[in-house]
Amino acid sequence: MHILGVNAASHNSAACLVKDGELLSFVEEERFDRVKYSTAFPIQSIEYCLSHAGIGMEDVQAVAIAGIPRREMMLSATGWFRNAFRPWYRRWLRNQILVTGIYKGHRQKSRLTGRMGFPGGLRYVEHHRCHASSAFHLSPFDHAAIITVDAQGDGLASAIYLGEGTKIRQVASYRFPETSIGHFYDCVGEYLGFRPVKDAGKVMGLSSYGDPEVLGSRFSKFVHFESGGRVRFDLDFMKHERSGRSCRRFISEFGEPRTPEESPTEERFAHAAAAAQDMLEKAMLHLSEHAKKLTGAPNLCIAGGVGLNSVANGIIVRSGLFDDVWIQPSANDGGLALGAAFSVWHEDFGGARKFAMEHAYYGPGFTDERIREVLEVSKLPFTEVSDPAHFAADLVANDRIVGWFQGRLEAGPRALGNRSILVNPKRAEMKDIVNKYVKHRESFRPFAPSGTEEGAAEFFNIDRPSPYMLVISDVKPEKKDAVAAIAHVDGTARLQTVNARQNEAYHRLISRVGELTGTPVVLNTSFNIRGEPIVTTPEHAIRCFFSTGLDDLVIGRFHVRKGPV
Numbered sequence: 001m002h003i004l005g006v007n008a009a010s011h012n013s014a015a016c017l018v019k020d021g022e023l024l025s026f027v028e029e030e031r032f033d034r035v036k037y038s039t040a041f042p043i044q045s046i047e048y049c050l051s052h053a054g055i056g057m058e059d060v061q062a063v064a065i066a067g068i069p070r071r072e073m074m075l076s077a078t079g080w081f082r083n084a085f086r087p088w089y090r091r092w093l094r095n096q097i098l099v100t101g102i103y104k105g106h107r108q109k110s111r112l113t114g115r116m117g118f119p120g121g122l123r124y125v126e127h128h129r130c131h132a133s134s135a136f137h138l139s140p141f142d143h144a145a146i147i148t149v150d151a152q153g154d155g156l157a158s159a160i161y162l163g164e165g166t167k168i169r170q171v172a173s174y175r176f177p178e179t180s181i182g183h184f185y186d187c188v189g190e191y192l193g194f195r196p197v198k199d200a201g202k203v204m205g206l207s208s209y210g211d212p213e214v215l216g217s218r219f220s221k222f223v224h225f226e227s228g229g230r231v232r233f234d235l236d237f238m239k240h241e242r243s244g245r246s247c248r249r250f251i252s253e254f255g256e257p258r259t260p261e262e263s264p265t266e267e268r269f270a271h272a273a274a275a276a277q278d279m280l281e282k283a284m285l286h287l288s289e290h291a292k293k294l295t296g297a298p299n300l301c302i303a304g305g306v307g308l309n310s311v312a313n314g315i316i317v318r319s320g321l322f323d324d325v326w327i328q329p330s331a332n333d334g335g336l337a338l339g340a341a342f343s344v345w346h347e348d349f350g351g352a353r354k355f356a357m358e359h360a361y362y363g364p365g366f367t368d369e370r371i372r373e374v375l376e377v378s379k380l381p382f383t384e385v386s387d388p389a390h391f392a393a394d395l396v397a398n399d400r401i402v403g404w405f406q407g408r409l410e411a412g413p414r415a416l417g418n419r420s421i422l423v424n425p426k427r428a429e430m431k432d433i434v435n436k437y438v439k440h441r442e443s444f445r446p447f448a449p450s451g452t453e454e455g456a457a458e459f460f461n462i463d464r465p466s467p468y469m470l471v472i473s474d475v476k477p478e479k480k481d482a483v484a485a486i487a488h489v490d491g492t493a494r495l496q497t498v499n500a501r502q503n504e505a506y507h508r509l510i511s512r513v514g515e516l517t518g519t520p521v522v523l524n525t526s527f528n529i530r531g532e533p534i535v536t537t538p539e540h541a542i543r544c545f546f547s548t549g550l551d552d553l554v555i556g557r558f559h560v561r562k563g564p565v
């Protein structure tokens with residue numbers, strides 16, 4: 001039985017294909033249409049999933065759609081009168097209700113049953129239930145509490161579930177907007193000059209430069225920790241105005257907002273980011289404690305966009321509330337496609353659990369023959385290498401900036417070693433060099449490391465694998481000099497651990513770097529041009545290679561370098 005999972009109702013449109021309860025393919029539309037966080041109907045993702053399996057739409061038994069268009073409309077309507085005089089909410093609701101609620105529902109149906117010729121009915125799965133399924137059904141756990149936390153989806157901001165076997169039961173839910181942790185974080189982000197949802201990681205990066213105590217007590221005036229796991233935010237503070245893109249009470253309390261173009265030189269912005277991050281961490285812990293109390297479950301699963309906050313995740317993991325924690329690597333709305341498909345497989349069709357997600361490499365891959373053709377057609381000088389992993393490791397050890405393109409594209413917001421730019425992490429100035437020649441990012445944003453699973457504990461304070469860069473850990477003080485380019489200002493790093501089962505080539509590469517330099521760690525940043533999604537095809541990789549300051553490209557079995565070969 002083939003089930004096609006689709007997210008087409010929010011940002012990060014995506015599709016996946018599940019066959020008899022096992023994931024075959026999963027990709028976000030942005031990787032094809034080259035629009036970051038694309039909201040387009042994921043037609044190219046669907047076509048990829050079908051062609052990868054060698055099937056047509058007529059071979060699909062069920063299409064699972066994330067989100068219930070009319071549910072969004074009904075749930076939001078109760079807030080309409082309360083927010084009637086608040087222009088930002090009025091605009092937001094009009095878009096959500098009229099455009100998202102009705103139009104998107106019709107559009108999904110007409111594309112799938114009309115143009116794509118799907119003969120069956122569509123099955124809609126509620127937004128947070130999709131997040132919950134993507135976290136629990138794909139985890140290694142049989143019995144777990146689940147928390148789903150984002151800005152909002154289908155009218156909910158967060159929810160707690162109990163997962164047992166194939167069943168998921170909601171035990172608490174929290175309504176948008178007054179209890180929305182994600183929306184609160186977005187609002188502070190906008191005040192700081194960042195885009196909602198898309199730039200949440202920048203708030204986290206900046207927060208390390210501030211002191212949460214400086215503005216903490218003033219934040220406490222409008223953030224209320226209540227019983228039942230609830231955190232309530234005063235909406236007066238959260239109101240957005242288009243002019244200035246910020247909140248009036250925020251401005252009166254904290255001063256003029258930062259403009260997007262300005263670099264965050266003022267300390268008060270870093271202090272505001274630190275206070276917001278501190279509140280988010282406390283809110284996530286508050287919710288996790290309530291999840292433990294309600295379910296008594298030994299393990300915890302996390303999904304929803306706030307689940308990408310690796311600092312908060314680290315605090316939950318280290319709190320000891322749960323024996324183990326599993327976070328869906330596509331915790332953002334891209335992962336809704338997974339949750340929709342697995343929810344339908346387990347709950348509509350009574351399918352058994354036989355799949356746990358152990359890696360994220362479910363997108364398009366390319367043969368060496370295809371890559372060779374692309375290089376030849378591009379009239380590029382290239383050489384074939386016998387061992388790409390060791391070859392690339394030599395380049396990294398020699399302080400070259402290396403584009404590394406291998407295997408199937410990884411899903412989710414992080415490059416995990418198949419579409420990555422790799423650099424020797426030893427010299428602190430490599431961070432600035434990568435920024436100057438390739439990434440052009442704000443200086444306060446850290447770069448992340450990948451280390452071998454067996455070697456990482458020598459450099460980082462970790463007690464378990466971290467395969468998806470979703471949990472922050474401390475760099476061991478005595479090892480900071482060995483990995484200076486990836487240690488954040490507060491001495492932390494967003495580590496990816498790699499083992500040979502998940503990614504044999506990448507593991508060999510990092511191991512070889514360890515043999516050459518004594519440090520089995522590389523700086524790993526996503527392979528993309530600034531403002532674009534991670535590269536998908538060899539053509540994308542070549543374009544990125546030549547329009548940035550990359551030194552070398554190791555693509556399949558081939559090597560391309562700037563200058564004479």
Ligand SMILES: [Fe+2]
Pocket residue numbers: 127131150151152153304305332333
């Ligand atoms: Fe969501």
